[in-house]
Structure formats: C-alpha cells, structure tokens
Amino acid sequence: xxxxKVCMVGDFSVGKTxxxxxxxxxxFSEQYLTTIGVKIDTAIxxxxxxxxxxxxxxDSLSPxxxxxxxxxxxxxxxxxxxxxxxxxxxxxxxxxVEKRIGKVPTVVALNKRDLPEWSVTPEQIQSLKxxxxxxxxxxxxxxxxxEGLFTQLCRxxx
Amino acid sequence: MSQLDxxxxxxxxxxxxxxxxxxxxxxxLEHRTNDVAEVLSPAIDKELASGGDRLxxxxxxxxxxxxxxxxxxxxxxxxxxxxxxMAPSIRRAISQAISSLLLTINRxxxxxxSVSAWKLRMQSWRTGVPYAELALRQSLVYRVxxxxxxxxxxxxxxxxxSSSDTQTLDSDAIGxxxxxxxSFVQDSFTAGNDSRLTDLKVGEYNVWVAHGAxxxxxxxxxxxxxxxxxxxxxxxxxxIRTDYSIEIARFQGDSSSFDxxxxxxxxxxxxxxxDIDEKQAARKSKVxxxxxxxxxxxxxFVGYHWFERKTLLDTANHLLxxxxxxxxxxxxxxxxxxxxxxxxxxxxxxxxxxxxSYGISESQIDLRTIPFRSLxxxxxxxxxxxxxxxxxxxxxxxxxxxxYLYGEAPFLWLQHNxxxxxxxxxxRRLNISQLSPSYESVSDLLEQSFSKxxxxxxxxxxxxxxxxxxxxxxxxxxxxxxxxxxxxxxxxDWVRLNVQPRPLKSES
Numbered sequence: 001x002x003x004x005k006v007c008m009v010g011d012f013s014v015g016k017t018x019x020x021x022x023x024x025x026x027x028f029s030e031q032y033l034t035t036i037g038v039k040i041d042t043a044i045x046x047x048x049x050x051x052x053x054x055x056x057x058x059d060s061l062s063p064x065x066x067x068x069x070x071x072x073x074x075x076x077x078x079x080x081x082x083x084x085x086x087x088x089x090x091x092x093x094x095x096x097v098e099k100r101i102g103k104v105p106t107v108v109a110l111n112k113r114d115l116p117e118w119s120v121t122p123e124q125i126q127s128l129k130x131x132x133x134x135x136x137x138x139x140x141x142x143x144x145x146x147e148g149l150f151t152q153l154c155r156x157x158x
Numbered sequence: 159m160s161q162l163d164x165x166x167x168x169x170x171x172x173x174x175x176x177x178x179x180x181x182x183x184x185x186x187l188e189h190r191t192n193d194v195a196e197v198l199s200p201a202i203d204k205e206l207a208s209g210g211d212r213l214x215x216x217x218x219x220x221x222x223x224x225x226x227x228x229x230x231x232x233x234x235x236x237x238x239x240x241x242x243x244m245a246p247s248i249r250r251a252i253s254q255a256i257s258s259l260l261l262t263i264n265r266x267x268x269x270x271x272s273v274s275a276w277k278l279r280m281q282s283w284r285t286g287v288p289y290a291e292l293a294l295r296q297s298l299v300y301r302v303x304x305x306x307x308x309x310x311x312x313x314x315x316x317x318x319x320s321s322s323d324t325q326t327l328d329s330d331a332i333g334x335x336x337x338x339x340x341s342f343v344q345d346s347f348t349a350g351n352d353s354r355l356t357d358l359k360v361g362e363y364n365v366w367v368a369h370g371a372x373x374x375x376x377x378x379x380x381x382x383x384x385x386x387x388x389x390x391x392x393x394x395x396x397x398i399r400t401d402y403s404i405e406i407a408r409f410q411g412d413s414s415s416f417d418x419x420x421x422x423x424x425x426x427x428x429x430x431x432x433d434i435d436e437k438q439a440a441r442k443s444k445v446x447x448x449x450x451x452x453x454x455x456x457x458x459f460v461g462y463h464w465f466e467r468k469t470l471l472d473t474a475n476h477l478l479x480x481x482x483x484x485x486x487x488x489x490x491x492x493x494x495x496x497x498x499x500x501x502x503x504x505x506x507x508x509x510x511x512x513x514x515s516y517g518i519s520e521s522q523i524d525l526r527t528i529p530f531r532s533l534x535x536x537x538x539x540x541x542x543x544x545x546x547x548x549x550x551x552x553x554x555x556x557x558x559x560x561x562y563l564y565g566e567a568p569f570l571w572l573q574h575n576x577x578x579x580x581x582x583x584x585x586r587r588l589n590i591s592q593l594s595p596s597y598e599s600v601s602d603l604l605e606q607s608f609s610k611x612x613x614x615x616x617x618x619x620x621x622x623x624x625x626x627x628x629x630x631x632x633x634x635x636x637x638x639x640x641x642x643x644x645x646x647x648x649x650x651d652w653v654r655l656n657v658q659p660r661p662l663k664s665e666s
Contacts, residue, residue, distance in 0.1 A: 003330060003411040005312045036342040040334040048411075051314060051334045067341035071312030073411065 003049045004157050007069050009093060010078035011086040012057035015111035018140035019078060020054045023150050038068045045154040058093065066100040074105045074157040076149060081110040081137065082117040087124045094131070105156035107134050109149050114139040222401075273447055299430040300381030303363075305423045306333050307398065307416070308374050309409050313337030316373065316413045319420045321427045336367070336376050368395045372406050377426055390426060397422050467491055473516045474498070474523070477509055482536025484508075484527070495524045502527035503537055505544075535561060538587060546575055551596060564592035568599040572652045580651070594620060594627035595652040604631075607646065612639050621654065632656040 008016040017039070024041035037056040042049060053072070058064045069075070075097060079086040087110060094106070108128050110120055120137075128135050134152055138145040167174060183189040205213045229236045275293070282289040306329070307317040315333030343355045358365035364379045368391040375395045379387070398419050399406065405415045474496050475489045483506025488499040496518065502525065510520045535556045542554055542561065552565040563579065572579075572595050582588035597618060604613060616633040629652065635643060637659050647653045 003314045003413070005314055005334070005411075036338060038338045038342075040331045040338060042328050042331050049330060051330055053313075053334065053338070065341070065345060067345050068338060070341075071309070071314070073312070 001049050004073040005051045006074040007053045007072045008076050011089050012059035014078045014080040014086050015140045016078045017054055022140050022146045024052050037065050048154050069101050074153045076107050078109045081112050081120045082115050084119050107153045109136050109138045111138050113137045114142050300383040301429045302377050302379050302427050304378040305426045306376045308333045310372055310374055316416050317419045319423050368392045370395050370399050394422050482534045483532040495522055497524045499526050501530040503532035504529050560589050562589045566596035569595045591625050595629050628654050630654045634658050634660040636660045
C-alpha cells in the first residue's frame with residue numbers, strides 16, 4: 001500500500017485537530033501537540049495510507065515548526081470561517097510553507113461552517129481559488145465535507 | 159581499375175587487402191562477436207588479478223537485476239538450486255531456535271518455585287503482562303524488539319520487523335513520530351547544527367537510531383545492549399543503502415520494492431540471554447526455596463493442629479468453668495482426650511450438648527474431679543428447683559446474688575415444705591420475704607370444713623410479721639368450729655388466727 005505524508009496547517013484554534021479526529025485512526029494523545037508540537041495519525045483513503053501530521057497551530061508567540069512539513073506530499077490549509085482573519089492568514093502561511101517545501105498539492109478547509117457567526121466573504125474564497133486550491137467549507141462538529149477534504153487531497157497526491 | 163583505386167594501390171601498397179579484411183571484420187557483427195568473445199575471458203581474468211573492484215561495480219547492478227528478474231520468473235527452479243545451500247542453514251537456525259526455546263523452558267521450570275518467580279507471577283497478575291513474557295525479560299541481557307527503516311525526509315516507514323507481536327500501535331505512525339521527535343530535538347536543542355538524535359531511553363526501553371543520508375534505522379531495545387550493536391546498526395543501514403540505493407532515491411511512499419530489506423534488518427533482531435554461569439553466580443547467595451516451603455507447610459500444619467487443640471481446650475474450659483457446680487483447675491490433652499481436673503458438685507450437670515456443638519464429644523471428656531458441695535447461686539437454684547417441686551404461682555430466681563422464693567403458694571405445699579424452706583431461709587440461702595400463702599388455697603380448705611354461715615363470719619387479710627407475709631383469718635365462730643379451726647392451722651407459720659368465740663344463743 002502506498003503511503004503519503006500530509007500535513008494539517010493553519011492558525012491556532014481553527015479546528016485542525018477536530019477535523020483530523022473526525023477522520024483518522026487516533027494513535028497518539030493530543031498531549032503531543034502541546035509537547036513537541038505535532039500529533040501523528042493515520043487514515044486509509046482509496047488504497048493509500050495517509051500519515052497525517054497535525055501540526056500545532058500558529059499564533060503570535062509561536063510560528064509553525066516548518067521542519068515537520070518537510071517531505072509532505074500534500075497540505076491541508078485550515079482556517080476558521082468565523083474568524084475571517086484566519087482565512088486571510090492562509091496566504092502568508094502558504095508562502096512560508098512553500099519557501100520550505102516547494103509547491104505541493106494543497107486543499108483548503110474553511111472550518112466551523114455550522115456556526116451562525118460564519119463570516120467568510122465570497123472575495124476571500126475567490127482569492128483562495130485563484131491560487132489553484134480547492135476550497136471545502138467543513139464542519140468538524142457535524143462531519144460535513146471532512147471526508148471530501150481528505151479524499152480530494154489524497155487524489156491530488158496519488 | 160579507376161584512377162582512384164590506382165592511387166590507393168600506390169599509397170597503401172600491399173596492405174590494401176589487409177585493410178579490406180579489417181573493414182570486413184569491423185562491419186561484420188559475427189566477426190565482432192567472435193573478437194569480443196576471444197578477449198572477454200582474458201580481460202576479466204586480468205581485471206580480477208588487479209582486484210576486480212571496477213568489474214564488481216560494473217556488474218553489480220546488471221547482475222542483481224538479472225538475478226531478481228530470473229528468480230521472479232522461475233522461483234521454483236532457483237529454490238531447487240539453492241536448497242542444498244540454504245537447507246543446512248535453515249536446519250541449523252531451527253535447531254538453534256529450538257535449543258534456545260528448550261533452554262528458556264528449562265530456566266522457567268527451574269525457577270518456577272523460586273521467590274523471583276512468585277514475584278513475577280504477582281507482577282504478571284498486577285500488570286496483565288503474560289508471565290512467560292516477564293520471565294523471558296528477566297532472563298534477558300537485552301533484546302531488540304523492533305527495527306524500523308524510515309525515510310528521513312518524509313518520515314514514512316519503509317520497513318519494520320519485530321521480535322514479538324507485543325506492539326499495538328500503528329507502525330507507520332510510530333515511524334513518523336520518530337522522525338518528528340528527531341526534528342523536534344534538532345530544532346529545539348541543536349539549532350544550526352547537524353547533530354542528530356541517536357539515543358533515547360524510556361524506562362527499560364532504549365531506542366538507538368542510525369542515520370544515513372536519506373534513511374534512518376531505529377531499533378527499540380529492552381535491556382543493556384552492547385555498543386557493538388550500534389556498529390551492526392550502521393552496517394545494516396549501509397548494506398540497505400547499497401542494495402537499495404535506486405529504490406531509496408525514488409521512494410515516494412511505495413515500500414513494495416524493499417521486500418528483501420527485512421532480511422538484512424533481521425540480523426538486528428538480536429537476543430542475548432543471561433549466561434547460566436551468570437545466573438548461577440547470582441543465585442549463589444540464594445537459598446533454594448523448597449526446603450522453606452516444606453518447613454512452612456509443616457509449621458503451618460503443626461501450628462494449625464496446635465491452634466485447633468488449644469481452641470478446643472479453651473472452649474471446654476470456658477464451658478465447664480461457667481457451669482454451676484464445676485470449678486476447673488487444669489485442663490490438658492492426653493492422647494485424644496481432654497482431661498479435666500478440679501472440683502465438681504455431684505449434682506452439677508456437664509453441658510455435653512453444648513460441648514458437642516463445638517466439636518467436643520462426650521467420649522473426649524475425661525473428668526478427674528474431686529466432689530464438693532457447691533453453694534454457687536446457679537447450683538443452689540438448680541438444687542432447690544429439683545427439691546421443692548415448685549407449684550404454679552411460685553418462682554425461684556436469682557437477684558443480686560441472692561435466691562428468692564416468691565409468689566402465692568398453696569397452703570398445703572407451704573406446710574409440707576415449711577421446715578426445709580425455713581431452714582434454708584435461716585441459713586440465708588433463700589429469701590422468702592415475698593412468699594405468701596394464696597387466698598384461694600386457704601379459702602378452699604375452709605370451705606371444705608365449715609358451713610356457709612361460719613364462712614360468712616370469717617374474714618381473711620394479709621399481714622407482714624417479722625418480714626414474712628402471713629394470712630390472718632379473723633372473725634367469730636362458735637366454740638366447736640373455733641376448735642376445728644385451731645386444729646386445722648395449729649403451729650402454722652403461714653396462717654394466723656384472730657377468731658373470737660361466738661356467744662352461745664340463750665336457750666329460752
């Protein structure tokens with residue numbers, strides 16, 4: 001079986017871990033996120049085993065540990081649809097990521113679609129699509145589009 | 159002949175034929191093949207004579223590929239060819255494995271009764287780890303539990319082998335986690351430095367990691383492995399790197415082309431058991447457990463037997479000593495009988511039924527007592543009850559160390575037992591202050607002897623005389639009847655008469 005490394009990247013508290021939890025086989029506890037800054041899980045999609053690196057979120061105090069992204073076959077950029085600034089941040093995050101690992105297949109998850117505070121503008125979505133990314137409006141809570149996100153990412157990297 | 163040919167003949171002279179021949183040889187495939195075949199063997203010999211390194215390097219890849227292809231297409235044929243070579247090795251390996259297993263079983267049986275074995279059983283029960291696994295761990299100097307071949311950049315697991323199936327986590331996730339920890343340590347502590355994490359120690363587990371340019375080999379070890387294992391680790395990594403250089407360079411996540419790598423890795427699954435001498439040396443200070451077990455069993459048996467007999471003796475002593483009329487001084491076992499020494503009132507009863515309920519039969523009791531008269535309250539009560547044959551309405555009971563005979567007694571019974579009762583009362587063995595004759599018994603007696611007219615003239619009342627209740631019969635009777643009455647109650651302590659003679663009627 002083919003194995004591929006994929007990384008979940010985004011700002012702090014956008015729901016990366018929740019999205020991952022919804023889809024993968026939990027192997028390690030979430031404590032790893034706060035200790036070494038990454039949690040690794042696995043999932044099988046279309047005969048491919050995804051090794052999902054859930055990288056701790058970026059905030060003002062700690063940048064993303066780019067070392068964890070090296071060797072990734074695909075990236076899932078995750079933003080919080082109720083915090084528009086996290087959607088805008090995806091551009092700068094991607095620039096940083098690209099500098100380190102180059103262009104790799106990427107999908108975008110605008111998470112928390114189930115919340116009434118949803119405030120992503122069509123312009124924001126358009127700007128993401130213009131980069132060639134497929135955008136998913138996900139809800140980790142209700143499981144909406146989560147499988148689609150990982151399946152699409154898997155197809156892109158196969 | 160053309161002018162050109164003429165010119166060529168003048169220049170090259172007699173060599174023209176040789177040139178034509180050479181041209182023919184060069185252009186002819188058959189000639190060229192013959193020429194190469196002629197020089198190939200001496201050329202190889204010559205190269206081998208000078209070391210043959212270049213030749214090996216050139217042939218390594220094509221020979222390897224050819225062999226792989228050939229084996230894939232005709233595995234049965236190759237298996238047959240290799241059988242004579244492989245079979246002895248396989249037999250030897252199986253034989254060694256069986257010997258090792260027998261040795262382990264022998265050790266386990268040998269240590270089945272030792273203190274450490276019991277400790278292990280307790281540990282096994284407490285932790286849920288099988289006893290055999292714990293026993294093996296104790297016999298181990300070290301054991302390589304798992305070996306992981308990991309692609310450095312992606313952290314993807316290429317191959318994994320284990321010495322046991324104890325691991326329950328996803329190997330791919332573990333492989334990736336090794337890579338993550340590697341990155342974490344490198345970024346956190348050795349920024350800008352190429353140093354790499356080579357050792358990890360967690361509890362009884364050691365993780366040793368050998369790093370190559372594109373791969374790393376991590377092995378998880380229990381116990382204290384020798385430093386030589388590190389060299390083996392690097393040698394194995396080098397071998398894999400050499401054998402699979404192309405596959406490693408092209409690795410994108412498909413590890414199927416590394417199928418033979420686990421063979422090289424399996425050399426690392428080393429186990430070293432403690433030497434018997436080493437174990438024996440460790441045991442020198444140990445005393446075998448079985449004599450203690452036997453001694454403990456004997457002591458336990460003797461102790462239990464002693465305790466059981468002591469308990470029976472104490473029980474018998476307690477029951478007998480508390481029995482009225484029995485005063486034990488010494489009880490002891492003689493053969494299978496309890497000998498009782500002390501004093502015993504002949505009227506005292508032995509509580510055989512109670513003793514029986516505690517497992518002491520009547521035949522087990524051997525009374526060697528001296529008879530005596532017991533004045534214990536209980537004994538007195540028993541004795542008075544039997545002697546006085548109490549009628550209804552009369553009771554005997556013990557209060558504050560004294561025996562009370564009380565109630566309303568039939569007059570005739572009182573009269574019959576009067577002497578005995580009075581004597582006991584005088585000896586202060588009986589308190590009769592609350593004993594009195596019953597109205598009914600005296601009344602019945604009077605009814606039997608007197609007419610209704612006489613009875614109508616009599617009255618009964620009670621009176622306490624010298625702390626004794628008595629009945630007083632008062633009234634008037636004619637002389638004749640009075641005389642009968644006085645005879646009836648003459649000398650009675652229980653009925654007093656206060657009857658006056660009735661004046662006779664005038665005979666007018």
